[in-house]
Amino acid sequence: MRASFLKIFFFFAVVGFAVSCDKDYNEIGSGIVGEDHFGFEVALMPVLAYNQFYGTVQTSKATTSVVDMPINALGYYNNSVFGKVKASFVTQLELDDPNPTIDLDLDPQIEKVELNIPYFATRTAVDDDGNSLYELDSLQGSSKIKLSVFASGYYLRDFDPSTGFQEVQKYYSDQADDIAGAVIPGRLNNSSQEKQNDQFYFDPAEIVTYTTNDDGLQVVDERRSPEMRLQLRNDYFQEKLFSASAQGKLVTNNVFKEWCRGLYFKVEEAAGSPNQGSLAKMNFKQGTITVTYTEKEDEDSDVRTDPKTLVLNLAGNTVNLFENEYNSNYLSQVTAPDLTNGDSRIWLKGGAGSMAVIKLFPSADNYGYDDDNDYDTPDDPNIPNVLVDVPNNVPDELDELREKNWLINDASLSFFLDEDQMNPDVEKPAYRLYLYDLKNKKRLVDYDFDVTTVSGAPQYNKFVHGGIYIKEKKRYTIRLTNHIRNLVDRAIDSANVELGLVVTESISSTYNTKLKTALPGTDLSGSIDVIPGAATTSQRGVVLYGSNPAVIDEKRLQLKIYYTKKE
Structure with missing residues (x-):
């Protein structure tokens, strides 16, 4: 003993x-038990294991949680073993600071709208100039995709009316047609830079911004890890935030989410990259939209203020949408x-x-x-x-x-x-x-x-x-x-x-x-x-x-x- x-x-x-x-x-x-086994005796016992294809899944709020999926997929990828998948995404938006003070008599005008979503990235090295080199985590493929960001017209409910609003509303991975059928026409990411839309790719480069110092020289202002950075159309957000119709719609996020129903990130194959593409994991909850605008200094002035900002968070209800074309070999193996x-x-x-x-x-x-x-x-x-x-x-x-x-x-x-x-x-x-x-x-x-x-x-x-x-x-x-x-x-x-x-x-x-x-x-x-x-x-x-x-x-x-x- x-x-x-x-x-x-x-x-x-x-x-x-x-x-x-x-x-x-x-x-x-891999080596916790080791090869010596310390003289213990070993028995190998039989196990019975078989495949189960489960198919369409809920990709909104979880059954046992009131929070949305913490990680989502975005992109298009043709896996040689399992088949093709297009992963799109829809999310509500929330005001970072509800009920902002907006005076329409001061003629607020948007100068720029920028979307930022950080990638999952690991820093692998720092060069002699202090620039960080990164590798994107869990990225499949390296080809370009077509990315279109639309204003969503599909309202994502919190609770299911069929249950007397007692249960969380469930949305599933196969509802791409429902979401796409309710978009507001006109792509929001319509920049002339194709890398922001028709030839989008998940760029692993560090984000570096510059400023001018007192000597008139450009110096590094900020370094950020890799992220999705898209310019969105000013006119849509001008209507949703600063128009007469928007008055009273920004008082709470519940009211705002009914008025501005969110964004739909639609993914397709890029021209020149058929059957290739790339697919990444994303934490959209960390995403923001920064609206930069100016106002008149007063009602009678022609002078405008320094830029101000209003921030929207990619928060609220979300749904990850999957469109699969399974390889026949894979499907035959898991369905019998x-x-x-x-x-x-x-x-x-x-x-x-x-x-x-x-x-x-x-x-x-x-x-x-x-x-x-x-x-x-x-x-x-x-x-x-x-x-x-x-x-x-x-x-x-x-x-x-x-x-x-x-x-x-x-x-x-x-x-x-x-x-x-x-x-x-x-x-x-x-x-x-x-x-x-x-x-x-x-x-x-x-x-x-x-x-x-x-x-x-x-x-x-x-x-x-x-x-x-x-x-x-x-x-x-x-x-x-x-x-x-x-x-x-x-x-x-x-x-x-x-x-x-x-x-x-x-x-x-x-x-x-x-x-x-x-x-x-x-x-x-x-x-x-x-x-x-x-x-x-x-x-x-x-x-x-x-x-x-x-x-x-x-x-x-x-x-x-x-x-x-x-x-």
């Missing part, structure tokens, strides 16, 4: 050391799952895409057991060849595992990239996966227990729980040690629920969002009517080896358990 305790102590000491290290996050989580033996490949796609359903400890029947009803471990010189006995009269491997009364030291699922289906040098795989309790629609206990963080890279927090893509190993590993302990412990009597697996754009976001059409579930999962909202915000995907017995041992999805026999 003392020897087992020392093994366990040493194991968690190493884990604690790994957690405390600020290491290269491309390798985070093998519910008995599991699928040989798992196709995960964000947005209006697909997920996987995972059943731990499925029945031994017809599931790759040998003639002795034993489940063999792979031929790996670093892993002891342990056999898990499953007698004919045991319907569930979990019962047998409980009988053994093992001390569970570590448990994990490893998902291997199928490079034949998805070349990672062409299409970057989703950078992270999220595993959750499908039946109860909540995160796993291992998620809550993991408090690890990565300084400067919050997207890699909870790296012990894992799910991060390890480029060098072409795999993802998710630890669910505490979940397995709860299943094995008879005193806890935890239910062996089915699990859901999706791509995620933000590991910190675990809210749920509604499916337009619920999927039929099982006794273990129940009806699948929501998915994690962070899956809808990502347009990336990945093709993984599944659990079907036809998959080679080294790549097949299996549950790996490190354990110690109690003395």
Whole structure:
């Protein structure tokens, strides 16, 4: 017993050391257990996993939250594995300072309207002149797109009248036609610079503005990280802010949002870039519209004031709109799952895409057991060849595992990239996966227990729980040690629920969002009517080896358990 305790102590000491290290996050989580395994014994248990295509998703306010999706997609991209997607966006506008003092007798006139939305960007270097170089995060593609910004005529309600205004109004990813049919004619971003509209691209360049000092020399006034910066038409905002018709419409944001119904960012293929394009993740909530205007100094004066500003925020209700043309191969794989033996490949796609359903400890029947009803471990010189006995009269491997009364030291699922289906040098795989309790629609206990963080890279927090893509190993590993302990412990009597697996754009976001059409579930999962909202915000995907017995041992999805026999 003392020897087992020392093994366990040493194991968690190493884990604690790994957690405390600020290491290269491309390798985070990849070596916490290590290759030595500290003398622990290991068992590989079967898993059943199959694809589920979920399609149209709610992309407005979340089912379990009153806030909008924190991240949205914008752009057009032709993914060679999953197909084409156009991601457009509609948002309401709010006055930064409601009920501004506006005197029409002073003839307020707009000089400039500028839209600014920062990109997700990482600074990679600083040159000799002090200029920062950036790389845009999660950008797919590098070609140009056609971007049109219109004034929206579609009112986005807060609450659903069909429920007596008791529930939040839901808007879905397939409502592009509804939004487009209500736009006010005339593109707002009609600048003569085509990079702001017909040949738009997500520019990673630092934004530098200059001013003139007292000596008449131009000097740097401000440096900003990369952002979308568009000039919008003055006349539309002159009407909405400074016309006689606008009087009384700016007193509160509720009144203003009925009067000025927001902006519609419409995306199309750019001329000269057919079937290419680019797609980025955006936080529109950080966007602003700065209206610069002047007034007469007094009613009888011809002299105008120095420029003043009025700021509008891209706030209020929003909807992300997806127009998909799925590849036929992808669609055929996710719409005909093998519910008995599991699928040989798992196709995960964000947005209006697909997920996987995972059943731990499925029945031994017809599931790759040998003639002795034993489940063999792979031929790996670093892993002891342990056999898990499953007698004919045991319907569930979990019962047998409980009988053994093992001390569970570590448990994990490893998902291997199928490079034949998805070349990672062409299409970057989703950078992270999220595993959750499908039946109860909540995160796993291992998620809550993991408090690890990565300084400067919050997207890699909870790296012990894992799910991060390890480029060098072409795999993802998710630890669910505490979940397995709860299943094995008879005193806890935890239910062996089915699990859901999706791509995620933000590991910190675990809210749920509604499916337009619920999927039929099982006794273990129940009806699948929501998915994690962070899956809808990502347009990336990945093709993984599944659990079907036809998959080679080294790549097949299996549950790996490190354990110690109690003395």
